[in-house]
Amino acid sequence: MSKISSKRAAEPGARERNKLDKRDRIAAAAWELFARDGFEATTTAAVAERAGVGKGTLFLYAPDKDDLLMLVMHDRLAERTDRAFATLSARAALPEQLSHVFGSLYELYAEQPRGIGVAFVRLVSTARGPNADRVHAMTQATLSRIASLVRTAQERGDVADDVLPMVAAANLFAAYFFVLFGWLSGLSPTIEILRSHLDAMIALQVRGLAKPHGKPSKG
Amino acid sequence: MSKISSKRAAEPGARERNKLDKRDRIAAAAWELFARDGFEATTTAAVAERAGVGKGTLFLYAPDKDDLLMLVMHDRLAERTDRAFATLSARAALPEQLSHVFGSLYELYAEQPRGIGVAFVRLVSTARGPNADRVHAMTQATLSRIASLVRTAQERGDVADDVLPMVAAANLFAAYFFVLFGWLSGLSPTIEILRSHLDAMIALQVRGLAKPHGKPSKG
DNA sequence: ACACAAAACTGACCATAGTCAGTTTTGGAG
DNA sequence: CTCCAAAACTGACTATGGTCAGTTTTGTGT
Numbered sequence: 001m002s003k004i005s006s007k008r009a010a011e012p013g014a015r016e017r018n019k020l021d022k023r024d025r026i027a028a029a030a031w032e033l034f035a036r037d038g039f040e041a042t043t044t045a046a047v048a049e050r051a052g053v054g055k056g057t058l059f060l061y062a063p064d065k066d067d068l069l070m071l072v073m074h075d076r077l078a079e080r081t082d083r084a085f086a087t088l089s090a091r092a093a094l095p096e097q098l099s100h101v102f103g104s105l106y107e108l109y110a111e112q113p114r115g116i117g118v119a120f121v122r123l124v125s126t127a128r129g130p131n132a133d134r135v136h137a138m139t140q141a142t143l144s145r146i147a148s149l150v151r152t153a154q155e156r157g158d159v160a161d162d163v164l165p166m167v168a169a170a171n172l173f174a175a176y177f178f179v180l181f182g183w184l185s186g187l188s189p190t191i192e193i194l195r196s197h198l199d200a201m202i203a204l205q206v207r208g209l210a211k212p213h214g215k216p217s218k219g
Numbered sequence: 220m221s222k223i224s225s226k227r228a229a230e231p232g233a234r235e236r237n238k239l240d241k242r243d244r245i246a247a248a249a250w251e252l253f254a255r256d257g258f259e260a261t262t263t264a265a266v267a268e269r270a271g272v273g274k275g276t277l278f279l280y281a282p283d284k285d286d287l288l289m290l291v292m293h294d295r296l297a298e299r300t301d302r303a304f305a306t307l308s309a310r311a312a313l314p315e316q317l318s319h320v321f322g323s324l325y326e327l328y329a330e331q332p333r334g335i336g337v338a339f340v341r342l343v344s345t346a347r348g349p350n351a352d353r354v355h356a357m358t359q360a361t362l363s364r365i366a367s368l369v370r371t372a373q374e375r376g377d378v379a380d381d382v383l384p385m386v387a388a389a390n391l392f393a394a395y396f397f398v399l400f401g402w403l404s405g406l407s408p409t410i411e412i413l414r415s416h417l418d419a420m421i422a423l424q425v426r427g428l429a430k431p432h433g434k435p436s437k438g
Numbered sequence: 439a440c441a442c443a444a445a446a447c448t449g450a451c452c453a454t455a456g457t458c459a460g461t462t463t464t465g466g467a468g
Numbered sequence: 469c470t471c472c473a474a475a476a477c478t479g480a481c482t483a484t485g486g487t488c489a490g491t492t493t494t495g496t497g498t
Contacts, residue, residue: 178393208427273448
């Protein structure tokens with residue numbers, strides 16, 4: 001290693017430290033204002049001021065306001081997802097496991113004030129930028145984790161062997177997302193109704209639409 | 220009917236006529252520019268100029284730019300949906316019927332240049348305004364039509380009697396939407412791959428995840 | 439034909455997301 | 469310590485979505 005100036009920088013990279021500090025301050029300021037005033041009503045100037053940086057600096061850490069929301073939401077979503085999978089009962093049946101995971105995420109959205117969820121979901125599919133990419137990667141990871149749950153259920157004998165776990169995961173996640181959309185669009189007032197809708201959809205996916213062969217379903 | 224001024228207005232409501240004309244000119248201008256330059260790159264000033272109206276007038280017909288996109292897309296989406304259901308083979312099995320309907324909609328998005336679909340799907344769940352409401356109502360109507368297909372399949376004996384058609388429709392539409400999202404996010408290059416993904420998901424929904432009772436699935 | 443109220447229209451104006459030329463800070467070399 | 473280049477930072481500036489007070493057009497009663 002080379003010389004280190006005696007002036008400052010006890011740790012390697014005072015520059016790096018500074019950047020991280022600033023990033024955190026920006027994320028914190030953005031979160032507070034988004035939560036208090038809503039996403040649309042919060043101006044980038046206000047976030048910059050609260051974070052104690054210039055307006056231009058803001059756009060060095062997130063290329064646009066949308067990506068700023070992704071920056072803020074990523075951590076919370078990641079934390080909640082990890083927690084949901086960590087508290088999963090390994091013995092529970094697949095539908096209960098899914099209800100637990102998806103229900104945890106619904107709760108996260110329900111906790112947010114003032115339609116932050118609306119803004120986030122509106123952007124999550126199409127936003128560009130480094131933070132949007134991180135969120136996108138996380139979604140893919142969640143899909144894989146759900147596929148793993150399906151695979152485990154297969155090994156237990158609860159799910160047919162020739163089901164492709166990733167296809168099943170896509171169907172299950174699609175249902176979660178669809179119900180979330182409906183809620184954010186203003187339908188389904190309470191989170192309980194939300195969960196019951198999702199549970200019904202998952203139950204149907206498990207059971208299948210087709211009428212069982214050689215066996216009348218009635219009488 | 221009352222007196223009619225001899226000056227103009229041969230038909231009842233010159234005012235009404237004029238408004239409709241203007242609405243059509245605005246919709247046409249918006250469509251042309253969105254298609255040529257993309258949604259984001261098109262300015263409301265340019266749309267107003269091309270439509271031959273003042274900038275302020277634009278916002279009498281759509282409360283904001285987002286709703287302008289809804290105005291433009293509603294008609295195309297409605298036309299395509301009606302056509303898809305009209306050309307449906309009543310004899311075909313449910314999965315083929317669904318593939319036909321959803322495939323037709325995928326083609327509509329695939330025809331649009333420059334990510335108009337991206338902008339539309341981004342907004343469709345959360346946009347406000349009269350045109351957004353019309354689109355939203357149309358989505359609900361489509362859900363009902365899919366539920367009808369399920370009900371018909373039930374009557375034919377292809378679908379179990381105790382399946383709730385609206386729950387099934389929600390699952391099926393969710394799969395359609397999820398695949399569309401993935402495509403707009405940049406995955407799945409061709410529309411053929413898109414359709415094959417959806418077909419696989421639908422097939423799994425029909426068959427169900429559960430292992431059939433009393434019958435080992437493997438030799 | 440005229441007067442008048444209601445509806446429709448308009449573009450100058452405002453607020454804010456995002457840019458960029460110029461400034462400050464950083465960290466190492468001599 | 470001094471000097472320098474690169475990185476980081478900044479706020480005046482630009483472009484554009486949306487507003488609104490003032491103007492024009494329309495329909496109707498006399």
